[in-house]
Amino acid sequence: MAALLFSMVPLFAATVWAQGLTLPAGASLQVSGGRLDLAGGDASIAGAFALGAGELRGVGAWRIAAGGSADFGSGIASLTGDWENRGIFTAGSSRVELRDGASPSSALLGTSQFANLSLVSLSGKRYRFESGFTQRVAAQLQIQGQGPAIQVDVTVPGNLAYLNLLAGGTQAIANVGVSDVYATGQHLAPMLTNQGGNGNAQGWFGNGVVVTPPTPVPALGWPMLLVLTGGMLWAAAQARRSGRHQGAEHAAW
Incomplete structure (x- = not known):
């Protein structure tokens, strides 16, 4: 299957398979109630993508370029590679899932505000947050190691990243190690202990304090x-x- 290149295409209640997706600047794609399966391929979004109530499956890496936009509406997206947002991401009430795949790690790059974010692994996968950036979650944050402990750390060791579960959001966290990622919203995993992290995890577990990311003067x-x-x-x-x-x-x- 070849990569798909879209321009002004709506998908209504259809299922489309493709080995990757390229949406150039000026082009748009509406999945609406359909299902788009990228069969492990990557997506590069420089145009306008709208998921609506649709499903986005089998994604390798999902990358929103500067000038690109992705509105996930009430849909669901599942990927095994990196999540990168350098453009505009509108979460709506959607759910974004990062899962096991060919790579032992996935990175969350840029800054995004998710409605529901799920990081689950059977293999102890590393989820690397980009140093210096904040990921926000409004509704539910799920981080669960269903085998070896998931490791949550940073792209540049020793340089902090931040995770903010907003007020009113819920958490489902189990079997996780954290290194250099500070919780800046709700206290995370307050009844748990750090499973394999380096201990630099303010705002997590039973011994952390909630911190505020530094604001440049x-x-x-x-x-x-x-x-x-x-x-x-x-x-x-x-x-x-x-x-x-x-x-x-x-x-x-």
Whole structure:
């Protein structure tokens, strides 16, 4: 089966198999109530993809390029490779599943807000979060090792990534090790212990604290620095002048 290249194509209650998907800029694909099976191939989305109430199965890697968009509506998507979002991802009420495949690891790259995110493995797969980025989950977060413990870590060891289960969301977590991924929303797996992680897992398990990702402080340019310095010098001069005036009044009295 060859890769499919779509342009302005709707799929209504149809099942389509293809070895991969390429959606170029300016093209669109609506799955609606249909089913799209990529037979292990990768998807590259530079156009506009809409899943609707459809199903996306057999995906290797799913990549939304800068300028591309994917609206998952109320659908379900299952993949075995990387998830990458450099464009616009609209979760709706959808479910995204990352599962075992040919590779022992999958990466979550860029920043996405999922409705329902499921990371499940029978083989102790590694799910690597891109360092410096945050993944958010609004409805349900599932992380379950159904064999050896799943390992949740980062793309650059020692450089943090963040996972935020939003208020009101639920969690189903079991048999997981965490390294360098901080929980910044709800406390995750509070009744569990870290199974094989390096221990740097704030906001997880019974001994973590919820943290807030650092917010860069913008540097002041030279004009603002000059204004700030001038203001400080003026305030100091006023304070000295006021002190001399009060001293003179006291001496006269």
